[in-house]
Amino acid sequence: MTPARFRALWQTLLPIGQDPAGDGWLRYGWSEADLACRAWFTAQAQARGLQVTTDRNGNLYAWWGDPAGDGAVVTGSHFDSVPHGGAYDGPLGIVSGLLAVDLLAERGVTPHRPLAVAAFAEEEGSRFGVACLGSRLLTGALDPAAARKLTDPAGVSLADAVSTAGLDPAALGPEPELLARWGYFIELHVEQGRALVDRGAAVGVASAIWPHGRWRIEITGEGNHAGTTAMADRHDPMLTTAYTVLAANKEARLRGGHATVGRIEVAPNATNAVPARVTAWLDARAPDQQTLTGLVEAVTVRAQDRADRDGTAVTVAAESVSPVVDFDVTLRDRLAARLGDAPVLPTGAGHDAGVLSGHVPTAMLFVRNPTGVSHAPGEHATDDDCAAGVVALADVLAELACQ
Numbered sequence: 053m054t055p056a057r058f059r060a061l062w063q064t065l066l067p068i069g070q071d072p073a074g075d076g077w078l079r080y081g082w083s084e085a086d087l088a089c090r091a092w093f094t095a096q097a098q099a100r101g102l103q104v105t106t107d108r109n110g111n112l113y114a115w116w117g118d119p120a121g122d123g124a125v126v127t128g129s130h131f132d133s134v135p136h137g138g139a140y141d142g143p144l145g146i147v148s149g150l151l152a153v154d155l156l157a158e159r160g161v162t163p164h165r166p167l168a169v170a171a172f173a174e175e176e177g178s179r180f181g182v183a184c185l186g187s188r189l190l191t192g193a194l195d196p197a198a199a200r201k202l203t204d205p206a207g208v209s210l211a212d213a214v215s216t217a218g219l220d221p222a223a224l225g226p227e228p229e230l231l232a233r234w235g236y237f238i239e240l241h242v243e244q245g246r247a248l249v250d251r252g253a254a255v256g257v258a259s260a261i262w263p264h265g266r267w268r269i270e271i272t273g274e275g276n277h278a279g280t281t282a283m284a285d286r287h288d289p290m291l292t293t294a295y296t297v298l299a300a301n302k303e304a305r306l307r308g309g310h311a312t313v314g315r316i317e318v319a320p321n322a323t324n325a326v327p328a329r330v331t332a333w334l335d336a337r338a339p340d341q342q343t344l345t346g347l348v349e350a351v352t353v354r355a356q357d358r359a360d361r362d363g364t365a366v367t368v369a370a371e372s373v374s375p376v377v378d379f380d381v382t383l384r385d386r387l388a389a390r391l392g393d394a395p396v397l398p399t400g401a402g403h404d405a406g407v408l409s410g411h412v413p414t415a416m417l418f419v420r421n422p423t424g425v426s427h428a429p430g431e432h433a434t435d436d437d438c439a440a441g442v443v444a445l446a447d448v449l450a451e452l453a454c455q
């Protein structure tokens with residue numbers, strides 16, 4: 053697998069969903085860009101003679117072998133991005149899976165198990181607000197009735213969105229019988245940090261996914277005139293919000309966790325009005341559940357203290373939380389050994405692999421990201437390292453599918 057060969061396939065997908073202004077990618081679940089990625093996937097799979105199936109939640113699979121066979125080895129990731137995200141987070145795992153199939157076929161490998169490349173729906177949750185939507189519906193981690201009601205910022209429901217892709221919204225729901233036929237799931241992903249750079253390695257193996265979640269913080273104040281209202285008479289939720297944002301940063305640093313408020317909505321969102329209400333979304337993550345719980349509680353307490361001073365009200369609701377995922381040690385160490393003692397490292401990022409790991413033996417491979425940046429246009433991986441990732445994935449798939 054040469055860097056040029058990786059680049060040749062990569063650049064057929066790259067332009068899809070790219071921001072016309074060049075500021076990253078805009079690929080959201082069931083959007084035009086996502087439907088174009090799905091069409092790309094289907095064409096690439098068919099060009100390889102792979103059978104394409106879709107589960108009831110719109111997750112796509114390209115099968116080498118019988119989709120109904122047992123012990124399947126499935127690899128894959130997601131097409132969708134955060135707004136103005138990077139090119140690699142998600143798509144790299146899908147492109148690498150297709151190229152790994154090419155490599156195995158050229159090596160004359162005959163898998164003893166069905167092998168599939170998967171594309172999971174709406175992993176980032178950028179459109180409907182719930183991360184790993186497709187894999188959570190597949191595994192039963194998300195109630196389909198609640199999911200159907202999810203709406204995007206334009207008010208389009210998930211039910212309507214999946215209908216545009218030809219799916220029956222009433223069919224959304226868990227598929228235990230499909231998962232029961234899987235033997236392994238392997239996700240290759242661009243590293244979202246600099247650990248592999250620091251270790252001088254092109255490919256690594258995941259040890260764990262930090263517990264993490266997103267919390268919606270509603271801060272209600274009193275809308276008023278920005279010019280005539282005396283400062284002492286204001287109940288300004290933006291002030292409480294500012295203190296909450298600072299508290300998140302401070303408590304995360306104190307506790308060795310990660311936290312940010314990356315999204316806020318202000319009502320009425322007028323320059324010349326003291327806001328009536330601010331909604332802030334907190335993303336918090338930590339190496340263990342106890343630290344994460346303590347971090348979120350501390351932020352909540354600090355927000356409430358400030359609200360008491362500002363005469364505002366604070367409510368906090370968890371929108372989606374992901375428990376810690378310690379990847380199967382035997383599988384993890386077997387893959388690390390197969391890859392010549394590749395570094396083993398945890399990640400603070402969530403992945404479909406984290407959702408699936410509760411249902412099928414799962415592992416993750418990481419490809420070096422020289423910038424360490426992710427969820428932003430600066431996210432990067434060199435063609436050389438991506439080619440090395442394809443070879444590593446092919447070696448792992450061969451090991452698992454031919455045992």
Ligand code: HGY
Nearest residue numbers: 175176183400401402
């Ligand atoms: O948010 C995450 O950690 C993942 O990239 N969806």
Ligand code: MN
Nearest residue numbers: 141176401427
């Ligand atoms: Mn991501």
Ligand code: MN
Nearest residue numbers: 141142175403
């Ligand atoms: Mn991802």
Ligand code: MN
Nearest residue numbers: 277278279324
């Ligand atoms: Mn006026």
